Amino acid sequence: MPFDLGYQFSRFNSSRPGYNGTSLQAAAQRFPSDDACFEHVMNVRQFAFSVCRKCGKEGRWHRRGDAKYVQHPCGAVFSPLAGTVFHATKLPLRLWFYAMLHFANSSEGVTGGLLQRQLGISYLAAYRMAQMIRRHMAALEAGAAAHCADHKxxxxxxxxxxxxxxxxxxxxxxxxxxxxxxxxxxxxxxxxxxxxxxxxxxxxxxxxxxxxxxxxxxxxxxxxxxxxxxxxxxxxxxxxxxxxxxxxxxxxxxxxxxxxxxxxxxxxxHLWLYLKEFQFRYNRRNRSGETYWDMVNAFPVISGASSMPEQVALKAS
Ligand SMILES: [Zn+2]
CATH class of the missing domain: 3.30.420 (Nucleotidyltransferase; domain 5)
Incomplete structure (x- = not known):
């Protein structure tokens, strides 16, 4: 059992609203291994049975060993992680899921230095990870409009x-x-x-x-x-x-x-990324227990994921 804290997890479910499913144990139970994380991303992106881009047929995509890509019977290879928050990562997926838990539970935001210490990775890797997670949160926030029909x-x-x-x-x-x-x-x-x-x-x-x-x-x-x-x-x-x-x-x-x-x-x-990170949590202030699960239950393609974050240009129209 990963992150064995020495207690029976089920006995310590909080009855306080917003505190259920936010713990390290809850996340570790749902995503106990790298394979579980990978399977989860594949399921979320509905990749397992999607039509192949190369041969145009349906068919089961197979994963060989612990590779970060899947293969079609025709030989085509594709990575479900491409373009998402995990784009081109060399780190284990569990570290990402763990880092995202920090982002969901924190009220003051997560710095690269904190991730560096917690995950035992270089500062550059931690900083890039933090920026990618912020971009992920921004992409998730982009779908939800501020508009409301009967409200100014x-x-x-x-x-x-x-x-x-x-x-x-x-x-x-x-x-x-x-x-x-x-x-x-x-x-x-x-x-x-x-x-x-x-x-x-x-x-x-x-x-x-x-x-x-x-x-x-x-x-x-x-x-x-x-x-x-x-x-x-x-x-x-x-x-x-x-x-x-x-x-x-x-x-x-x-x-x-x-x-x-x-x-x-x-x-x-980079200011917009920090604003979006706080906005993501603030907009879930009344259902904060779902913040983490909102973060890991959709993996939108982040535009320009291979490059470092840039401000979305707001040009005059
Ligand atoms: Zn194919």
Missing amino acids: VHVRLEILHHVRGTNNQSSTANVLFASNGSRVDTSVLEEPRRHQVKSALRLMHANGPWLTTCYRTARVASAYGSRRPLASYAPSYFIDHPAETDLISGFMSYFLWPFQTNHKHVSRT
């Missing part, structure tokens, strides 16, 4: 300080937040400009009507000339609607402290 979308533009710029000097970044009352979405803007706010909201699938309680956001989104303002300005919205929570403020207070301590001087290029 609350938007706010914030300035984050101590972000490392391109010339290695401390600088700022403009981050756009959107919330529909149940979840928060984030986007890093190159410039605080109206057209960038507009295209960012479109990318977030946060369809209007938009409203903001922040004067600066209202100014940026407002009509210079004769254009209609993007967002209506309602400074007392949350005072007038006491039943609704200001999720953007909630997210900021969740994100800012770790950002200013654990993740000091994140570069502007």
Whole structure:
């Protein structure tokens, strides 16, 4: 039994909501070996019986030994790990699943240094692993829209300080937040400009009507000339609607402290990844026991997985 902590796991299931299935033992029981992890990825990606790209036929894909690829009866070879969070990894899959458990259970985020110590791998490997897992979380978050049909979308533009710029000097970044009352979405803007706010909201699938309680956001989104303002300005919205929570403020207070301590001087290029990592956990705050299982029950193809993470360019449209 891996990670034998010397107790009967089943006897210590927590009755506290959000604490069941979050333990090392729960993860180890589900994924006891590298083979179990590999089988799981294959099943999740529905690879086992998929049509072969080479011969166009169905048929059982076979795995030879502990290889990280599978073979079709026609001889075609394919890796179910290609393009996913595990792209081109030389590390055992169990280390990845273990690292993801850290990401799911942490409230302050996971640093490369922590993974380096816990997993006993080089800092570079740990850093790359952390960035890939963040990209994985970002890809999973991309599917879930902030839009909600019967709800106004609350938007706010914030300035984050101590972000490392391109010339290695401390600088700022403009981050756009959107919330529909149940979840928060984030986007890093190159410039605080109206057209960038507009295209960012479109990318977030946060369809209007938009409203903001922040004067600066209202100014940026407002009509210079004769254009209609993007967002209506309602400074007392949350005072007038006491039943609704200001999720953007909630997210900021969740994100800012770790950002200013654990993740000091994140570069502007990578800032979006850290925001998405925290967003992933924050949006599951009411069902945090599922955070880990959400992370390991879908393995979307990460665009450009072979290269290092880059900011998704938000160009003017
Ligand atoms: Zn084939």
